[in-house]
Amino acid sequence: MFTQDTIVENILVCLREMVPLSEHVGPDSEMVNDLGLESVKMMDLLMKLEDEYDISIPINILMDVRTPRQLASSLVVYMGKSHGAV
Template identity: 85%
Template sequence: MFTQHTILENVLICLRDMVPLSEQVGPDSDLVNDLGLESVKMMDLLMKLEDEYDLSIPINILMDVRTPRQLANALVAYVEKSHGAV
């Protein structure tokens, strides 16, 4: 079963694999300004998360997301729809 906490931890794990200075990755890190994720890396992140949760995540989810915590919170609805209540 997935919880908001496990979703956040999975987002952080995926990011730490992608970011050179992975020790700087935290729940409230700015994905662009702090971690340097440009559009291609953001798409890679979404693809990793899609594989992790076996679901399709619309790209427009990124419009209102600036931190890993916000991304995890936005993913909850998609995970719930696919796997049941979080």
């Protein structure tokens, strides 16, 4: 079972591998404005998370997501709906 905190940590690990100045990566960092992730990098992040959790993440999950914490929250909701309680 995955908690929101473990998902946030996994997202941060992935982002720290992708972002040159990884010391600035935190749960409330804005992925586009603060970390400079463009759409290709966001897709790479989703693919890494799909592999990690063995799920298929719909791209529209990114519509209202700006930070790793928000992404984790959206994933918890999505995984709960798709796979039962998370």
